Amino acid sequence: MLGAAGAKRAAVHRVLFLASIVVLAACGRDQPRALRPPPGAATGSVRIHEPARLTSIETGELDALGRPARVACATCHTLRTPAQLPTTVDELDEFHQGLRFAHGDLSCASCHVAGDQRSLRLADGSAIDMRDAMSLCRQCHGPQHRDYERGSHGGMTGHWDLSVGDRTRNHCVDCHDPHVPAFQPTLPVLPPRDHGLTREPSRRNH
């Protein structure tokens, strides 16, 4: 009696399982638009890009393929753990020589932890992983953090519609050099040459 009921239940489960597979398959992204979830039903994920500079440093040399060669921080710092941090950028050596610093009145120790290159120090003294650097930035840059959270600062790539696919957000450090965070002047690309646009120099400010 019990065995028969168990078998029946197992059969029902099997049918339900197969039906759920059919339903899940029907929700696939290759289905016609009408069968997809409506825009706004977010199933895609938002990932924050991880900049290489949080875990490695440029050497100024090129590798065998002609790309800028980077060296992981851990390559040197697992063997050498300086007991204290420099107080000015002039005391830096090797790869760190020539580092420019223009970020408020901060000093190295405001963010860095002596002897542990993988960590950063928050204002309350607690250490965080270098890759969580954004938690450190937002201590001072609240409005920017708020705008970032709302999607109006920092930029992104991928999908605006998270019901269709994923999105990658830029990390603070993707755009801002943490040591010189202000944007540096750059030359613009793609000068326009379309019809009627390039004016005679004398009429430039007509």
Next chain:
Amino acid sequence: MSGSTRRVALKVLGGTLGAGAFAYAGQPVAQWAAGISLTETLRRHYKELTADEIAQLLRRLEAETKKEHGVDVRIEDVPAQEGVSFAYALNLSVCIGCRKCAEACHHENNHDRRTNNSYIRVLEMEQGSFDLERGTADYDHAVPAPGKYYMPVQCHQCDDAPCVKVCPVEATWKEKDGIVVVDYDWCIGCRYCEAACPYHARRFNWRKPEIPAEEINPVQGLLSNRIRPQGVVEKCTFCLHRTRKGLLPACLEACPTGARVFGNLLDPKSPIRWVLENKRVYILKEELGTRPRFFYFFDE
């Protein structure tokens, strides 16, 4: 006798010269028309085409692109999504005028390489002025320059679009998701729309776009970035071949300062809604009543 012969001879000479001159004067038109097939001339308006006819048209255009440029492309006709109404906002507080957006547009939308064409014109403006006519687009010094700010201008996808109203053949119209499109095969190239647009957002193909085969973007939309014929008007379509599939526009992805915000106005949780509800928003030439879907905003 001899008088009438001379008269006949002069008539024949005059007629021959006239016909020759007419043929010579008509040469550019004949050359231009040589590139247009009979099917193209006889085809009906985009809105009157059935799904089958559109499918045939797409395959024909793909074959023509293959023949002309030697590239396999995929041309799609992506319809407007239900429940989506697009809008764009641009942060004037952070734009540095690097023109990366214009460059991304240039490549994404298969623009003519010779003219560096792009649907985006980045204007360098005097701080404190909103006079478009005083902005320069061909600046070539390091940016951002002191005392200046930068205002990228592209199609504002107006809800009351002057360009749509002036088109004598209805070759341009507003779609359900707010995007203003052009049927390139229906456009007669009169350029009324270009003159009517207060944002200088429309471009005319004076010549057939020239693009090296390896640089052609093979992901194309019928009403957006397919390689345009000569003599028609084109414009920004919010990258509808991308955005109607849920992707972000190419100019937004390229922006190195995150100045650009794009999304669905009907989604109350979208970034674009947050910007429009919480930021100081500026509408360019608002007084014209064109009701744009492109907004400028400031951080403070």
